[in-house]
Amino acid sequence: MKISFVGSGYVGQVNAAGAAHYGHEVILVDIDPKKVDSLNKGIPTIFEKGLEGLLQELVLKKKTLRATLDLQQAVHATDISLICVGTPDKGGMIDLSYIQQVAKGIGEALKTKENYHVVVVKSTVVPGTSLNTVNVLLEQYSGKKAGIDFGLCMNPEFLREGVAVEDSIHPDSIVLGTQDEKTKKIMREMYAWAEESKFTYVGITAAEAIKYAKNSFLATKITFANEWANFCDAAGIDAKEVLEAIGADRRISPMFLRNGPGYGGSCFPKDVNAIVHAGQVRHSPFRILEEVVAVNHTQYLHLIDLAQEKMGSIARRKVGILGLSFKPETDDTRESPALRIISYLVSQGCEIKAYCPQGMEMAKEMLEERRITEVNYMNSAEECIKDAELVLIPTDWAEFKEIIPKITVPTFIGHRSLVNPDDYAHVYALGYPKR
Template identity: 35%
Template sequence: MKITVIGTGYVGLVSGVCFSNLGNEVTCVDKDKSKIDMLHRGEVPIYEPGLKELIEHNVQENRLSFTGELAHAVKEAEVIILAVGTPSLPNGEANLQYIEQAVREVALAMNEYKIIMTKSTVPVGTNERISQIIGQLTELPFDVVSVPEFLREGSAVKDTFNPDRIVIGVNSQRAEEKIVHLHKPLTENIIVTDVRSAEMIKYASNAFLATKISFINEVANICEKVGADVTMVAKGMGQDRRIGSSFLSAGIGYGGSCFPKDTNALIQIAGNVEYNFKLLKAVVEVNTDQRFNIIDKLTKVFGDLEGKTIGIWGLAFKPNTDDVREAPAIEIVETLVRLGAKLRLYDPIAMEKFKGIIGIKGLEYCTNALETAIGCDAICLLTEWDEFCKIDLSELKRVMHTPVLIDGRNVFSEQQIRDTSFQYYSIGRPQITRLTDVEQLERVN
C-alpha cells in the first residue's frame, strides 16, 4: 500500500517507519526542512530506541522516503496519515491550526479517491470538521477515518509492532476494509467503531492512566504519614485483575507530550458541553503538586536551601526519551533556583532539549551521574535511567559533600540503602533504618 505520513514527530515518524517495515511504500512529509535534511543524512530528530536502525533498513529497501513536498506525496498515496501536532492553547483546548492547515493542503493536492487517516490526538468532532474542510475544497471522493495512537515514548517502536488493540473509527465500508487490512499484520484485536467514539477512546484512555498515577501518588503521601510502604500497597492492589499493576508506581508525577495535554483537553471538552469533570481536575491538581514533594524533602533536611549545591539526575519526563515537555524537572529546577540553590544537572539524552526550554543561566551541566554528584549536598533522582539505578552508592557517597539522596522514583531498595550512611528519602515508603544506625544502638545497649 502507498502511504503518505504528514508530520515527523513521535507519532508520524514511528508510524511511517513501522508501516514501511511491514512492506508498505511510505513517504514521510514535514514542512521543517531541517528535519527532512537530518533524515536524508541518516540522522533521527527524536530519540527512540530501535528507530534509527529501522529507518536505515527501510530506506535501503526503497520502502521509506522523506520529503518537504506535500502535494506530490499526496498524489502518489492511497492513504494519507495526519500526524501533525495539536498543542494546547492557553485554555487547555487542543490547537487545531496545524492540522486544519495540513488538511487544506491535502484537499488541494488530491487527484483521486483518498483515505485520510487521523492519528493526531483531536477533540471529538474534529474528523467531521476535517471532512467538511476537504469537501469544500474538492469534489473528488474521500473518506476520513480516526485511528488514535497509544504509543509510549521510549517504547514506541515496540508498541507499534505489539499493540494491545487497534481502534478504527470509520463511517465507510470501503475505508474500513482498507484500514483494517493495513493493520491486520499488527494484531487481530481490531475495534471498529464510529468516528466520535474513536476520538473519545484516545482521551478517555490517557485520562484514566493519568488518574491511576495521581491516585497512587496520593496513596503514597498517606503511606508516608501512617508508616506504610506504597510499593507493597501497589503490589497488593495490582494483583487484583480488576485493577492491574501498570501505572501504579508512585513518584513525582507524569509529564510528557500526552498526559498533561490530553487531560487538560478532556476537561475543556467536558466544559464545552457544560459538564464539570471534577475527578480529572483533581488528577491534574494532584500531579502538579506531587513534583514539589522533592522540594519539601530537601527543605525538611536542610531548612534554608540558599547556597546548597543540589545535583539533579534526570531531565526527561521518563527514561529512554529525550522529551522534556511538561517534565517535572522543569518546575523543580525553577523552584530550586528561586530558593537560592546551586544546581548541577545531568541526563544521558535530554540535556540539549532541556537547555533549549529552561531559559535559566548559571546551571552547571555535567557529563555523567558521578560527576554530577561531586561536592553536592544532595542528589535528587528525577528520571529512572539505568545509569542512576545502577550507580555504586559507595562511590556516590565518596564524591558528595553530604550523603543525602532524594529518590523521586523509588529505584533503590531498602537493602541497598541500609548498607550505606545515606540520608535517604523516597516517595511513600517508611524511612529506612540504616545498618550503621542499628550498630550504633547495639553498642549503646
C-alpha cells in the first residue's frame, strides 16, 4: 500500500520505517527542511537502536521511504495518512494545535482527491478528540463526509523508547478504532503481516481511551514500585528482593515494577496529566492518578536525600552526573529525573559535570530553555567523574557498570538493578538497606 506519515518525531520516524519494512511505499511529511533533508539521506533525527541501519536500507537501497515538505502531494500520492504529530503538555492539558493544523491540511488535500482515503490518528489524544476535533476539521476543509468519502481511524501507538523499532516491527497488540467497515478493512490490509490475535477492534473513542489507560496504569505501577522502595529504605529492607518477588506473581508480572528516581519521557508525564485534567473536566476525577503525579514529581529528591544522608550538605560540592536521558538507549530527556536533579543542584551552588551516551544535546537545549547554563558537558564518563566529590547516576545505562569500579568518591545510583552496592564500599542505591 501507499502510506503517508505526517510528523517525523519519534512516532513518525519509527512507524514509517516499520511500515516500509513490511513492503509499503512510505512518505514521511514534516515542516522542517533540515529533518526532511536528513531523512532523505537515511539519517534519523532521533536516536533509536537499529533505526539508522533500517532507514539506510529503506531510503537508499530499497527506496521505499522518502520524506517531503509537501503535505498535499503526500496525501494525493497515498491511500492512508497517519497523523503522528506531538500533543505536548500545556499547563497540565493537552495541546492540540499541531493536530488541528494537520487536520486542516489533510482536509484541504482531500477536497481535490477523488479516491477514498483513510485518515488515521496515531498521536495520543484524549477521548473525543478524533471525532470532535479531527473529524470536524477534515469534513469542514474537505467538504466531504467521514465514512462515505473518506475513512477515519484511531490507531494508538505503544512504542517503548529505546526498543521502539522492535516494538514497531513486532508489536504486542494493534488497536484499531473505526466507525465503518470499509475503513476497518483497509486498516487490516495495512497490517496484513500481523496475525489476527494481535488485533483489538473498538470504536474510535474507546481506542483513544485504551492508550491513556495503558500509560496511566504503567505510570501507576512504576510509582507503586517507588513508594514501596521508599518504605523499604526506611525499614532497612532491600526493595529489589521485595519487587522481584511480587513481580514473579503471574497476576502482577515484573514489567515496569522497578524503582528509581521517577518516570519521565515523552508519554507518561504528559499523558497522565492530560487524562487527570480530562477527568476533572468531566467531574469524574482520577484520584489515584492525581497521587501518581504528586509522588513522581518529588521522587527525584530521594536520590538527593540519600546523598545528603551519607555526606551531609552537598551544597557547593563538585558533582558528576552520569545519565541525562529519562531511560537508557534513548536520547530523550523530556521530563527526565536527571534534569530535575540538575536544577536542584544548581540552586545549591554545585559545580556540575554531566555526561550521557545519547542525551547530551537535548538536555543542554532543555536546560538552557530554563536558563540553566552552569553545567559542564563532558565527552566521556571518565571526564565526568574526574575531580568530583560525589557522583549521581540517575539513569542506568549499562555502560556505566564499567566506570563504577573506577570511582573512588561516594556514588549514588537511582536504579538498584544497575549494580550490587555490596560489591562497592562507595556505592549507595535507592531501595537498598542503609549501611
